[in-house]
Amino acid sequence: MLVATDQWLWRRLGMYVWKRWKKVKTRYKMLRKLGLNYNNAKKYSCTRKGYWRIAKY
Template sequence: YITKIKFLGFGFYIEKSDNVRVTVHKKTKEKMKKRIREITKRNRPISSIQLSYELELFIRGWVNYYKIADMKKFLKETDEWSRRRIRMIYWKRWKRIRTRYRNLQKLGINKPKAWEWANTRKSYWRISISNSFILTRALTNDRLKSWGFISALDYYNSINL
């Protein structure tokens, strides 16, 4: 019965040792993903700086509100998914083959590979998924972090020490 309750966005579950623990409710998680999807839409005409700022504000606020909940696994999955969306945005903004080629080279990819990857016909989402190493090699997690895109899990861990 306690597992069915939703209170202020929190849900509850029972551990093996019969302890009741707090988590984020399923519907709340869906709302978070929906909001991140809105912020990281491919066709939003905002700068990368504005995008990172909006995403950071949302993530910090959300994590601070739900910080008492057990949500490490969810935040890890959400981080991976949101980084794929960010990579997809960059790939779409680079539109032309020449631009992709130049930017891939600036990010440290050698010329033949940059030319091969810039000429791919795969869709934006297909390029950004974890199986496709084109953007995960060029736009690494550390690089995204240095550009201001924070990790929800890292932020959660930093405030829950």
């Protein structure tokens, strides 16, 4: 029970952060700061997936 709640909470927080980064440019810049390489940062910043789905990664 607690593990499921913990996973949900972390995903919800990730969704909140992703939602704050509205523009592709901001997403790319922040992902690069977090240590993603050029190709992965570009791929994830330009995604059309929803907030909840992208927060899983």
